[in-house]
Amino acid sequence: MIGLRLVQKVSSTRAFAKVAPHLVPALDRAVHRLSRGKVLLSAQLLPGVILTSTGARSGQPRRTPLACMPDEGHGGWILVGSNFGRTGHPAWTANLLARPDAEISWRGSDIRVTARLLEGEERAAVWKELLAFWPPYATYQARVEREIRVFRLTPGDRNGTGGGPPQ
Template sequence: MTESPFPDVRWGSESSILRKPAIAFAATKPGSWVIRHLAGVDRRLLERTDGRFTILGPIAAPVVLLSTTGCKSGKIRSSPLLYYREDDRLFVVGSNFGQNHHPAWTSNLLKEPRATVAIGGKRIPVTATPVTGPEKVRIYAEFADLARAYSEYQSRTDRDMRMFALSADAAS
């Protein structure tokens, strides 16, 4: 197994009494609405702390701040996202809370796969690769295991949710 270039540092605890009800709430439509509307607050917190702190921290949620180049504006756009880690890669999925349109960050990565993640107090340049086929099915099951909300998101839309593997650039 390769050592990951991404720090595995999260605050909070997976055994927190808040974790189970918070994940259950996130799987509901009102929960999705609340989290979607708190994303701006979370983005600012993650930006100021280089990914050390997130509003989902007390439940030890694996959150990364992904910064992409806007495909229309050319400006840097940042999105707080849950991730799944496997060896030296992070995976992110464009669930968009089960909405019928892709989140903008996925279009940004399709046009320009070079991006940056803020995680555990570090900013790391990455390259995104779309995940497809059996690997995508397998990794999505890991997301659903991580937070059952992902099963709910999948049931809300017929859209094929985009997924990306993020690999640290060689220079980082």
């Protein structure tokens, strides 16, 4: 556990917030590609997915490695738009707001999902779970004026096809 606490402390620093958005996704994409979708480097610390969303402006597919919290109670996943505590919302959150149907790569399986932005009491309840799951989210939120976006991903698209619950 001492290693995890050290990682949490380091990931809460402003220096990490400057470097990580450039380094972590690039490493994750490379390892994911080389392992044919079976390994996500950052998932050695936290569960992770590769989100394929549709660009809000471009309409092009956008692949983004992200930490996630499995949402067993709802059979899906929670994504947090923390952007490592940087001022702006990450682009993938705008993509999901514009086009909520997406796909994730989860433990080597491609799963169609639908994203929904959590708000109000529902967001507050999930936020408590997220802080227990990964305490640095509190530092990220304290660092920015914006409310960090939290999404619930549920398997299957709006037509009810594809996917399956996390295992």
